[in-house]
Amino acid sequence: MNTFNPRRRKLLQYGFMGLGAFFGNALLPSPLKAASFSLSLAARAGLLPPDQNGVRLPAGFTSRIVARSGETLFGYTWPAAPDGGATFVTPEGGWIYVSNSELGNQAGSVGALRFNVQGEIIGAYSILSQTNRNCAGGHTPWQTWLSCEETDKGQVWECDPLGRKAAQVRSALGIFKHEAVAVDTRNMQLYLTEDQPDGCLYRYTARSFDATGYPNLEDGFLEVAEVVEGTIGAVRWHTLPDPLATMTPARKQVAKGSRFDGGEGIWYHQGIIYFSTKGDNRVWAYDIQQNHLSILYNAALFLSPVLTGVDNITGNAAGELLVAEDGGDMQIFVLTAGKVLPLLKVAGHDHSEITGPAFSPDGSRLYFSSQRGKTGRDEDGITFEITGPF
Template sequence: MERRSFLRASVVGTGAVAFSGSLWQGAASAAPAQLAPGPYGALQAADANGIQLPSGFTSSIVARSSQTVPGTSYTWHGAPDGGACFADGTGWIYVSNSELGSGAGGVSMLKFNSSGQVTAASRILSNTSRNCAGGTTPWNTWLSGEETSTGYMWETYPFGGTGVARPAMGRFTHEAAAADPVRKVIYLTEDVSDSCLYRFIPTTWGNLSSGTLQALKAGTGTSGSFTWGTVSDPDGSPTATRNQVSGAKRFNGGEGCHYANDTLWFTTKGDNRVWQLNLANSTYELAYDDNLVNPGPAPLTGVDNITGSSSGDLFVAEDGGNMEIALITPDDKISVFLRINGQSSSEITGPAFSPAGNRLYFSSQRGTSGSSSGGITYCVTGPFRS
């Protein structure tokens, strides 16, 4: 098969991380990623935080659930999940969802100065349930999805403002979101075993209060062409949104998604896959499948949150597995970037790069205790390639 052609991406300093170029596109078909040595070398022995990293990288803890964030008076939320970074002058902000249920969820933020020190922390969304994943917008808001059958996508404001539900984006078991500024749409994943992949077309780009919700239509294979069909009733009652579009393609547990350069990547945890939508030519294919790694063993299981670096590498976190973040390069090679030891009852969530691309933030949702009150949010620094 032909291989993907690609150019490295660049980071655009407009708040959230954005990309330009022609990353991972070109060939009509490509083999899913195969196991190979990582670009940073082998993992070293676990550090004081129990994290194995390549040589030259270090980890630190920036917040712990149920404890006051150092340097602030704010108590960090339980069950930290999806996250993202926003540029803030010479510093940045990291937002983090809370996957607590029964109205105890929401979103918190950490504000960092140019040295990477926390200078403030606060709550930016409260009284919601099971805020799992989400995504940034080009206008510097954070979309936080409720992982319940009647869940909303909430638009929140890291720089100040009251979060608001966006019912036009559908009521379903929301997971992640990814903004496509070229087509002026927001892609949305759904965490059920027969999920759809959606896109929301705002009536006015930059305003998510109204628009059209659509579901991807395609065959049953792992590659081919796709179209979109309109969801007539985004409220999802009495008919669930995923059952309103004839010919909608089903996915086994939609999780994270990431957009860059006319391409959308999204993960499905039920079958340990990373999917790739080539938006310029309306085709799809597999970027990773744990059953197609040959020779094995497959380095990535429990496929969950996903993000990208300025080099075009994809970083995919595990919910379970070996508590690893795997790295997929633009030339279809997969390796393990880091591993957390001693936290087998947890999952890795919220991977996101600082605007400069030299810090990777993420959480262990239940930490060493296995309880939502024991979450730990980390930062890894080092020579990430650009």
């Protein structure tokens, strides 16, 4: 059930206030402005019973299945274990949704679904293949997809969503158990999470830029974050001596580097880097200008937390933050205005996880996958599209 009783609601609000009073500041939309945010308004009404696709949604929203693992679409077989994803505008005004495949043994890949202006699927194809455990990644402002390998020797691959250019490995982004990437579009720096119990938060700074002002991903340096006085507060950045980890794993090269328990999704919005850590069920916010790290959500503060297994993160133009669950209750939640609100739930997929949430470029549709579907098997992944009053 997603209905909160009054006592539980009070505990939820109390837990947020104990995190450092982000109400009204720049880290999340303030309560005074919340009325203008459609996701918050929709989620407050609660979720209806499961629809024909097994998805519980607020009133006015609908779902459709756009791909299933093993299904052939336009001559391309949609991959198993769909994971991180993003969308991109096409020249004719449609869009593309790309999705990683988190398979090992050189069976990892990235698939693409192409939609026309009306939202009809008009193509499907591969933009990367023969890689390992492509977990999450990141959308770049120069319209490429950075696909991250979640292995000890994991790399970042830069992919062309249109499928016209061959994918290229970006060694300067380091060798470690990559999870996700977000681009600070003001300073053109990249932030990267690491899926290890003692993982680090990394930052990439380019030494050179192309003619359009975008960073060179082969000419730069990586740094590791140190939270100077403990868990939250001021951050100091240390240069990583050997990004290729030829002798020592990246996370062990800087002794002062702060440890984050299972870095997961990451997203940038208006000067803030948001990221999640699944091991301790936290959502963090790094204020770039203030050089300050805060905790926005900590499941340990709640008697009965509604959001657990925090994983992929995305958001909309208004700054409403969406957090998907790996396990938990198979829900996507909205974090905004000091509240945690369920936006959707996939029923009957108890041994799966929600992956790859991403809005269409115009914000009218939301895409995501149930990585292992109802059966809990990689080959039974399902990719959904949600429409409604976003």
